[in-house]
Amino acid sequence: MVAAPYLWLFVFFAVPFAIVFKISFSYMVTTQPGYAPLFEWIEEAQRLVATFNVANYQVLLQDSLYLSTFLYSLKVAAISTVLCLLLGYPMAYAIARSAPTTRNLFLMLIILPFWTSFLLRVYAWIGLLKTNGVINNALLALGVIDQPLVLLYTDFAVYVGIVYSYLPFMILPLYSNLEKHDLTLLEAASDLGARPVKAFFKITLPLSMPGIVAGCLLVFIPAVGEFVIPSLLGRTDQLMIGTVLSAQFFGARNWPVASAVAIALLLLLLLPILLFQRYQQRELEASRR
Amino acid sequence: MNDRGVFRNSILGLGLAFLYIPILSMMFFSFNNSRLVTVWDAENSPTLRWYVRLFENEQLLGAAWISIKIAALSASGAAILGTLAGLVLTRFGPFRGRALLSAMTTAPLVMPEVIMGIAMLLLFVAFEQMIGWPAGRGLLTITIAHITFTMAYVTVVVQSRLAGFDDALEEAALDLGARPATVFFKITLPLIMPAIVSGWLLAFTLSWDDVVISQFVSGPGSSTLPMEIFSRVRRGVSPDINALATIMVLIVATGVVASTIWMKRQERKRLLEEQMARSDTP
Numbered sequence: 001m002v003a004a005p006y007l008w009l010f011v012f013f014a015v016p017f018a019i020v021f022k023i024s025f026s027y028m029v030t031t032q033p034g035y036a037p038l039f040e041w042i043e044e045a046q047r048l049v050a051t052f053n054v055a056n057y058q059v060l061l062q063d064s065l066y067l068s069t070f071l072y073s074l075k076v077a078a079i080s081t082v083l084c085l086l087l088g089y090p091m092a093y094a095i096a097r098s099a100p101t102t103r104n105l106f107l108m109l110i111i112l113p114f115w116t117s118f119l120l121r122v123y124a125w126i127g128l129l130k131t132n133g134v135i136n137n138a139l140l141a142l143g144v145i146d147q148p149l150v151l152l153y154t155d156f157a158v159y160v161g162i163v164y165s166y167l168p169f170m171i172l173p174l175y176s177n178l179e180k181h182d183l184t185l186l187e188a189a190s191d192l193g194a195r196p197v198k199a200f201f202k203i204t205l206p207l208s209m210p211g212i213v214a215g216c217l218l219v220f221i222p223a224v225g226e227f228v229i230p231s232l233l234g235r236t237d238q239l240m241i242g243t244v245l246s247a248q249f250f251g252a253r254n255w256p257v258a259s260a261v262a263i264a265l266l267l268l269l270l271l272p273i274l275l276f277q278r279y280q281q282r283e284l285e286a287s288r289r
Numbered sequence: 290m291n292d293r294g295v296f297r298n299s300i301l302g303l304g305l306a307f308l309y310i311p312i313l314s315m316m317f318f319s320f321n322n323s324r325l326v327t328v329w330d331a332e333n334s335p336t337l338r339w340y341v342r343l344f345e346n347e348q349l350l351g352a353a354w355i356s357i358k359i360a361a362l363s364a365s366g367a368a369i370l371g372t373l374a375g376l377v378l379t380r381f382g383p384f385r386g387r388a389l390l391s392a393m394t395t396a397p398l399v400m401p402e403v404i405m406g407i408a409m410l411l412l413f414v415a416f417e418q419m420i421g422w423p424a425g426r427g428l429l430t431i432t433i434a435h436i437t438f439t440m441a442y443v444t445v446v447v448q449s450r451l452a453g454f455d456d457a458l459e460e461a462a463l464d465l466g467a468r469p470a471t472v473f474f475k476i477t478l479p480l481i482m483p484a485i486v487s488g489w490l491l492a493f494t495l496s497w498d499d500v501v502i503s504q505f506v507s508g509p510g511s512s513t514l515p516m517e518i519f520s521r522v523r524r525g526v527s528p529d530i531n532a533l534a535t536i537m538v539l540i541v542a543t544g545v546v547a548s549t550i551w552m553k554r555q556e557r558k559r560l561l562e563e564q565m566a567r568s569d570t571p
Contacts, residue, residue: 005374005440006386009393012437016408019415091304094297106301108549113308116541117498119515120534123522124311127318130526133327134314167308218399225401227501232522242403242501249407249505259411262404273399280395280445284379287452 017266024259027053035255056260066244066261070268073241076155076230077223080162084219085212087163088170092211093204095171096178107175114168122161122232129157129233157233158240162223170215177211178204210279217276221269241265312538319531326526339532346529349517356497356514359428363435364493370436371443371492372485376477378444379451397441406505409434413506426508434506435496442495443488450484480559483552490548494541 026035036051060066095106113121128134129151136148151157181204189199227242234240239247241261248258318326320335343349374394378387397405413423413430423429458480462472500515507516521527 005370005377005394005444006390008370008440009374009390009437012409012412012433013393013397014389016412019411020404020408023411087300087304087307090297090300094301097297098301106305108545109305110308112542112545113312115494115545116312116538117515117518117534119498119500119518119522120315120530120537121311123518123526123530123534124315126522127327127526127531128311128314130327132325134318137327164307164311167304221399222401225403227401227403228519242401245403245407246501246504255411258407262407265401266404269401273396276399277392277395280398281391284448284452287449 020259020262023256024056024263025052025054026056026256026259027051028254028256053256056256057264059257060260060264069239069241069244070264072238073224073226074268076158076162076240077220077226080159080166080223081216081220083159084163084166084170085216088167088174088215089208089212091167092171092174092178096175096181110168110171118165119228122165122229125157125161125164125233126152129160152233153235155235158230158235161229161233162219162226165229166219166223169218173214173218174208174211177208177214181207210282214276214279214283217272217279221272221276224269225265312534315531316535316538319528319535321528321531324528326528326531339528340536343529343532343536349514349529349533352512352514352517355428355511359432359435359513360493360497362432363439363496364489366432366436367440367443367492367496368485368489371440371488372447372481374440374444375447375451375481375484379448380456394441394444397438398445400438402438402499402501403505405434405438406502409437409502410505426506427511430506430508431503431511431513434502435492435499438499438502439492439495442491443485446488446491447481447484450481454480483555487548487552490544 023035026037029036091110095103095110098106126133130136131148131150131152133152135151136145139145140148185203185207186199189203190196194202225242225245226240227246230240230243234243245258245261245265248254248261318329319339320337321327321329322333322336322338323330371394374390378391378394381387409430410426413426416422417424423433458476459472462476463469467475498515500513500519503513503516504519507513518530518533522530
């Protein structure tokens with residue numbers, strides 16, 4: 001029984017990463033399968049020849065295109081995560097402090113969009129943001145503006161898209177943390193003369209730190225490698241790393257460089273991923289007790 | 290309600306409006322006659338013409354059928370493997386390689402999809418080179434990739450359900466002489482069934498919705514519905530996609546509401562039975 005899921009994940013999850021790592025050191029060839037072998041038995045010389053190509057990684061460091069896309073992706077993901085937290089925290093807080101009967105209704109309303117197609121929800125924003133879209137038409141009709149605003153294909157559109165798509169992932173861990181708080185602590189603080197704002201910053205906020213960290217990681221990590229949102233809503237002059245990776249892969253058909261990009265992205269995200277795993281572990285252990 | 294209550298609820302209201310306005314606007318404009326989609330053609334609207342055109346579109350319907358098949362297969366595979374992984378991780382105590390299994394089940398939850406996609410594709414290419422399987426890419430490779438990234442979700446759901454009740458029930462049955470297999474089918478499985486069902490639904494939705502990983506591991510003639518939609522919406526808004534979105538949102542909303550009610554009822558039934566069992570014993 002242990003074996004089945006173990007074997008499956010090993011073959012289809014762990015091994016692929018080893019292969020990506022291997023190919024990231026290969027030379028690109030135009031014949032199938034698109035990359036040269038690392039080790040080759042040379043019949044004439046009677047020996048095994050290893051050819052490593054570190055140029056794939058050198059390209060990443062030297063070509064300013066890669067550097068700027070990496071930095072841009074980190075920036076977009078970080079800003080979106082902060083915006084998501086600023087919107088998600090008060091929402092999670094309001095749900096956690098609402099009456100138990102309405103709580104479930106609110107939670108369902110938060111989760112419901114998550115079940116409907118992610119792609120179509122991002123698509124919906126094109127209709128809202130474009131030049132003759134809903135927002136511009138409404139603002140023009142109200143006389144707020146007399147020229148349509150450029151909203152689509154901007155950084156702003158990508159932030160909105162990411163916050164919109166990932167908001168439930170921010171709210172749910174925050175809610176499950178905030179819901180468990182012992183409210184008598186706040187009463188004690190107010191009895192001792194602390195004003196609500198102070199009590200919030202001294203008690204609620206520190207206690208909810210695990211929820212904040214989990215929510216932020218759940219948004220930040222996938223957002224760095226996001227592909228659909230920037231390709232539908234984002235700028236065309238500044239790409240995100242997910243878009244570049246898939247362009248290298250499908251467009252330029254340079255699998256070794258694409259693999260090197262994937263490995264670099266993975267290394268970049270390794271620390272946050274490990275942090276997330278530790279959090280998950282602790283959550284499960286806490287719920288068992 | 291005090292001032293802070295008003296403030297809290299108004300933020301909640303704004304947030305919910307932010308979540309729902311795009312969806313509602315998409316649904317609203319699916320009845321617009323104008324090809325410009327977001328410019329309301331008051332004279333000829335509302336109309337069902339985009340719905341009619343949608344059902345005449347063989348390509349989209351074919352892709353939808355492919356997606357349903359893949360999602361059902363993936364969800365079932367993921368439910369079985371994910372449940373096993375969840376059981377192993379919560380009930381088997383420490384064993385060799387437990388940390389690796391646990392890491393492999395949580396990593397797909399946050400792993401960027403492009404990395405998963407490229408890794409799966411290169412694996413399939415390498416396999417094909419070495420052992421000739423899988424020959425080419427299509428439904429099979431998409432299904433394998435989807436099982437791999439969705440089973441993590443099933444594992445998490447099953448794990449948290451298993452952590453929610455202690456193993457005293459199972460131990461009691463074992464003490465009373467039931468064989469382990471009987472204990473599993475009579476006690477453990479019924480208890481975690483709601484988690485397996487919601488895990489299956491979650492896996493189905495994720496597979497049905499996935500565009501990035503599918504794009505990497507699909508082959509000619511195996512375009513899924515999200516892939517078809519993606520290639521269309523890249524060129525901008527199109528009225529029949531609005532109609533398609535409306536249909537999908539309505540189906541999902543009905544499904545989610547119905548299954549939530551069903552699960553609530555099951556849970557209540559279980560608690561009631563538990564109470565009755567308790568009151569029977571002196």
